[in-house]
Amino acid sequence: MSAVFDWAREENLQPEPITVEIWKKLPEAFCRLVEVVNGEAVRAESPTRRHQKAARRIADLIETAAEAHMNRHQDGCLDVDTDFDVLLWEFPNATIRRPDVALFDRAPEDLRPLPAAGVKLAVEVVSPTSEKIDVAEKRAEYALAGIPWYWIVWTEDNQVASIAIHVLDHAQGQYRLHEVLEPTSTETVVDMPIRIRIDWTLLSELVR
Numbered sequence: 037m038s039a040v041f042d043w044a045r046e047e048n049l050q051p052e053p054i055t056v057e058i059w060k061k062l063p064e065a066f067c068r069l070v071e072v073v074n075g076e077a078v079r080a081e082s083p084t085r086r087h088q089k090a091a092r093r094i095a096d097l098i099e100t101a102a103e104a105h106m107n108r109h110q111d112g113c114l115d116v117d118t119d120f121d122v123l124l125w126e127f128p129n130a131t132i133r134r135p136d137v138a139l140f141d142r143a144p145e146d147l148r149p150l151p152a153a154g155v156k157l158a159v160e161v162v163s164p165t166s167e168k169i170d171v172a173e174k175r176a177e178y179a180l181a182g183i184p185w186y187w188i189v190w191t192e193d194n195q196v197a198s199i200a201i202h203v204l205d206h207a208q209g210q211y212r213l214h215e216v217l218e219p220t221s222t223e224t225v226v227d228m229p230i231r232i233r234i235d236w237t238l239l240s241e242l243v244r
Contacts (some may be wrong), residue, residue: 094239101230
């Protein structure tokens, strides 16, 4: 019999909604295993090696672009990171998601979770277990939180097969598809939110 039947007891239900203040006091090891959706802890599935590699390489491309942007404009306000907590909203119940990659306004390291108002671009790499969440739930949530750009990354045959770029339509309060990028023999340049060069050779042979 599945262990779920032993676990499914009234006393094991989450006793109260998780607020931001409660979340900050929870063990960090626990917070790494979950996201918070409307105050409820939701298990975050462990990503595959291919998923992790795609996210890391895309983060490297965005970080290179951010450094070039800051050097060009003498502006040191951007940062890039992977798999860290972003507060989408606090009321009526907190929602804290963990994008695979994010480009954001530089913030103190101890500011956690990072407020969504500082995020310029969120990226999610789709896995078989996360497709509905990335394509539907997070797409709607990131739009409601006001994140201006959202990339959905699809992998296939051990490479990044496409990147769907969505831009926030502020009038509608939801994303509209801006462009779908697919591998080419040359670099692809994206100009929003900053100038990012996509080197497709770096997004192939994800797992060796």
